[in-house]
Amino acid sequence: MTDLANDNPWFRRYAPCPENGLRLLCFPHAGGSASSFLWLCKKLSPALDAVAVQYPGRQDRYREPHFGTxxxxxxxxxxxLGAVADRPLALFGHSMGAVxxxxxxxxxxxxxxxxxxVLFVSGRRAPSVRREDRVHQRDDRxxxxxxxxxxxxxSRLLADEEILSMVLPTVRADYRAIETYxxxxxxxxxCPIVALTGDEDPRASIDDVTLWAEHTTxxxxxxxxxGGHFFLNEQPQQVTRVVTERLAGQLASCSPCERGPDPATGRVRSGCVM
Structure with a gap:
């Protein structure tokens, strides 16, 4: 089973977790879920513990109320964060997740x-750049x-009316949250900021992304x-390279923990999830 979660509903792991080293916390885009970072978690070095945030109101948390703002x-x-802040943290957010x-x-x-x-910000203009977006006020179409x-x-998901009826309220609420931010x-x-953007992203111009420089000392x-707004899906190898090269000096030498409980105690090993 690859979709592993620890006891905290906010976080998901999709790859082996080391006993020591650096942890990368990934923040999804509007309408996205933790699984949108499945590919990144699996591609990253086994010395890097990649954990994706699961926002309320989607997938296994779909019955929970939306976060609001x-x-x-x-x-x-x-x-x-107590569940994942037991070691140095790097943050990676895409679009709404960057903010x-x-x-x-x-x-x-x-x-x-x-x-x-390190703070990685992807596919999003600097927070101080204000735009009057009103996508959340549009009708479903x-x-x-x-x-x-x-x-x-x-596209198959967008053609399925049953799925759309379930996800559109959350997507709209996410858009409302980021557009009213x-x-x-x-x-x-x-902390250092590393910005990534697609050269054809209609929502994040290079000039606006460059202004992230003003938000760090x-x-x-x-x-x-x-690529466009979802250049991550188009350039996964390049995105992985940017992350691993930037964190290379921070990664501790460690090996992935073994899955399963300790045979001596029957307890799950520290840092593992089942």
Whole structure:
């Protein structure tokens, strides 16, 4: 079984987890779920423990209420980080997830006194760049048209009315959360920011993505890859390369933990999930 979750419903692991080393926390896009990072988790080095965030209101959490605002979501994630913050953290967010990861990093630094190793922001303009988007106010047909225009969603799912009736309310609520998000000026984060964007992304111009540099007192790097808003799906090898090369100096030498309980105690080994 590859879809492994620990006891906390907020986080999912899809690859072997090392006993030691660095942990990468991945934040999905609007309408996305933890499984959207399945490919990245599996491609990353076995020395890197990749964990995807599972927002409420989707997949196995579909009965839970929506988080409401990005600020509320970031706060809830930080409140639940005890399960995964037992080692250095790097954050990776795509689109809405980039803003969420940024707000999590701000809270970690300015409330908890800790800092992520690196903040990867993908497919999203800098939080201080404001646009009056109103996709969440469109009817269902208009919302579906936007999803199709951005790509990244299996066309078969968009043609299934039963599935659409289940997911559209969550997609609309996610769009409302990110479109009504307003950056609150404050101290920049101190962790390095690495920005990734597609050269044909209609929602994140290179100029707007470059402005992420203003939100860190640390290093800033920009990687422009071929593709649109979901360039991650088009360039998985390049995205993986950017992440692994940037974190190469941080990775501790370790081997994946064995699955299953310790035969001596019957308990699950530390760092493992079943």
């Amino acid at each position: 990005i600020q509320q979501l970031a706060g809830q994630i930080v409140d639940n 969420t990861a940024f707000e999590v990093a701000r809270r970690l630094e300015h409330t908890n006194g800790t800092s992520p190793v 208009g919302l579906i048209a936007e999803i199709k225009a951005l790509g990244g969603t299996d 307003r950056y609150a000026p404050g101290p920049a984060v101190s 640390g290093e800033f790097d920009l990687h422009v890859l071929r």
